[in-house]
Amino acid sequence: MHRYGRGGRAVLLIQRKVWAQRWVRSLAGPGCPGLKADVGLWTAESIKTQLASAPSPVADTLGRVLTEQRPEHRREAMQLSLTLCCLLMVVALGEAATRKPKMSPGADVNTQGKTELPTEKKDPEDTNRVTTPQTLARGWGDEIEWVQTYEEALAKTKTTKKPLMVIHHLEECPYSQALKKAFAADPLVQKLAQEDFVMLNVVHPIPDTNLAPDGQYVPRIMFIDPSLTVRTDIAGRYGNRLYAYESEDIPELITSMRKAKVLLHTEL
Numbered sequence: 131m132h133r134y135g136r137g138g139r140a141v142l143l144i145q146r147k148v149w150a151q152r153w154v155r156s157l158a159g160p161g162c163p164g165l166k167a168d169v170g171l172w173t174a175e176s177i178k179t180q181l182a183s184a185p186s187p188v189a190d191t192l193g194r195v196l197t198e199q200r201p202e203h204r205r206e207a208m209q210l211s212l213t214l215c216c217l218l219m220v221v222a223l224g225e226a227a228t229r230k231p232k233m234s235p236g237a238d239v240n241t242q243g244k245t246e247l248p249t250e251k252k253d254p255e256d257t258n259r260v261t262t263p264q265t266l267a268r269g270w271g272d273e274i275e276w277v278q279t280y281e282e283a284l285a286k287t288k289t290t291k292k293p294l295m296v297i298h299h300l301e302e303c304p305y306s307q308a309l310k311k312a313f314a315a316d317p318l319v320q321k322l323a324q325e326d327f328v329m330l331n332v333v334h335p336i337p338d339t340n341l342a343p344d345g346q347y348v349p350r351i352m353f354i355d356p357s358l359t360v361r362t363d364i365a366g367r368y369g370n371r372l373y374a375y376e377s378e379d380i381p382e383l384i385t386s387m388r389k390a391k392v393l394l395h396t397e398l
Contacts, residue, residue: 270297270331271314274323280338283330287356290328293390294354296341297331306349308377316380322387344372351375351383353390364389 266276277283280296287294299306313319323329335342340360341352350373353361364386365372366379375383 266331268299268301268331268333269310269314270329271320271323273320274329277328277330280330280332280336283328284354284358287328287354288358291356292326292328293356293361294328294330295323295387295390296336296352296354297329298335298341298346298348298350298352299331300333300348303348305376309349309375309379312377312380313383316384318384319380319387322384322391326391327387347371347374349375351386353386355390355393361390361393364393 265272266278267274270276277286283294283296286292299310301307335346342350343360343362350371351366352373353364355361362372366375366386367382368374
């Protein structure tokens with residue numbers, strides 16, 4: 131037999147229900163500082179702050195009720211705990227629904243709410259700038275009339291009676307690049323090339339062994355007269371690379387070009 135009689139248990143149950151009603155009213159009334167009576171005015175931040183600052187008797191009372199051995203009391207405490215859990219879940223869902231999505235720096239949101247990635251802004255000067263394709267000059271002088279192939283160069287030197295000047299070079303060769311820069315910057319070299327020579331520059335070996343009498347090195351400059359004879363007698367100042375010219379050898383190159391002109395006229 132329980133220590134309470136049937137009437138005592140009924141009285142105790144009524145007292146606990148009355149206590150629960152008073153406790154619920156105290157949450158919405160002035161008895162619990164910081165809580166508002168109008169639940170509709172609660173916000174996510176205020177509810178979290180108020181629950182955190184609420185007096186501890188709520189948790190203490192729940193703990194005491196849960197330790198009771200009476201099933202009906204434990205059931206009431208569990209229902210109260212479930213109610214509080216549901217309240218916290220509603221608060222969390224409301225906060226998640228109202229939270230603004232994070233955007234990456236520079237991202238934009240259009241009128242339909244879609245996030246757009248930032249686009250690269252183009253310089254107006256870049257749109258007006260015209261990219262010049264690489265010409266046959268390849269940086270050796272844009273004012274010079276260059277031929278495209280070795281066969282075309284031979285035909286032109288034969289018809290025009292001008293000597294052919296063939297420049298062998300490579301784009302990745304620093305000596306070739308240095309010579310090219312000096313060649314394009316010298317006004318006398320440019321004038322002679324424009325007026326007195328058929329000009330050809332190549333970056334691939336020409337299948338004519340007469341153009342490589344001492345090797346396929348670069349930079350290398352060869353001269354051919356209108357009779358289609360390779361002028362191996364017109365060389366530079368290096369004994370191991372007879373037809374090589376470097377950036378500081380522009381005076382020697384001018385001498386070779388003048389020599390090719392003189393020999394051409396005297397032999398014809």
